[in-house]
Amino acid sequence: ERRLGEIPGVMEITSTSSLGATSIVIQFELSRNIDGAARDVQAALNAAATDLPSDLPTRPRYRKVNPADTPILSLALTSDTLSTAQIYDAVDSILAQRLSQVEGVSQANVTGGEQPAVRVRLDPARLAATGLSSQDVHTAIRQANVLGPLGGFAGDARAESLGLNGQISQAEDYRSLILKTDGGAILRLSDVASVVNASANSRLAAWLGHKPAILLQISKAAGANV
Secondary structure: OHHHHOOOOEEEEEEEEEOOEEEEEEEEOOOOOHHHHHHHHHHHHHHHOOOOOOOOOOOOOOOOOOOOOOOOEEEEEOOOOOOHHHHHHHHHHHHHHHHHOOOOEEEEEEEOOOOEEEEEEEOHHHHHHHOOOHHHHHHHHHHHOOEEEEEEEEOOOOEEEEEEEOOOOOHHHHHOOEEEEEOOEEEEHHHHEEEEEEEOOOOOOEEEOOEEEEEEEEEEOOOOOO
16 A cells, blocks of 8 residues: 555555455546556556565456446356366456457456365374374475476586476376375375365355356446447
8 A cells, every 4th residue: 555655646545455355446636547557556566566475375466447337248157068167267368368458448357266276175084093284284285296497417518407397286186196105005195185176265156047157247448438
């Protein structure tokens, strides 16, 4: 809020906070160009990055829209073969991006679902029987899912670097992760937990009739033709 308050032409700042989220609404003078104001907001967000916690799940983002306006178009997307997490991934990365570029569109907001995620549900009794804790499992997952350099070769006339993409994104890959070895016995993640492909937040949902759906809400820019 302090960074945003330094922007020229700001008339009023209102913030609303809830568990895990904060929304800040900035009202500008009518003489300010909306695109120029948006660039100033993005610059303020970039400047505020050093003031914010380093472990934020998502970076702050802005949108040009009147909070009192309702969307001019709502699309509900369903599928007989894809999960809602897979639909969300396609809508968020492809469809919403294309629609946001249409002249007169201020925002294409995806709701009703969350980013695809792998959900690990530990069995407390089975975990306790192995002598491991949930923190041990957390550490094993982090260490097995690494993206980084390994090293390289260097000669008189040529050098080569070695890299490894060790990131995994599917439940079947996580199930085989080794948590512990004892002699010839191997304890894998699937032995103490159920691992499924799901969404990051299972408490968000939208429906079209009796089918789960992902909603795409389209808002127009000020002065644009509906």
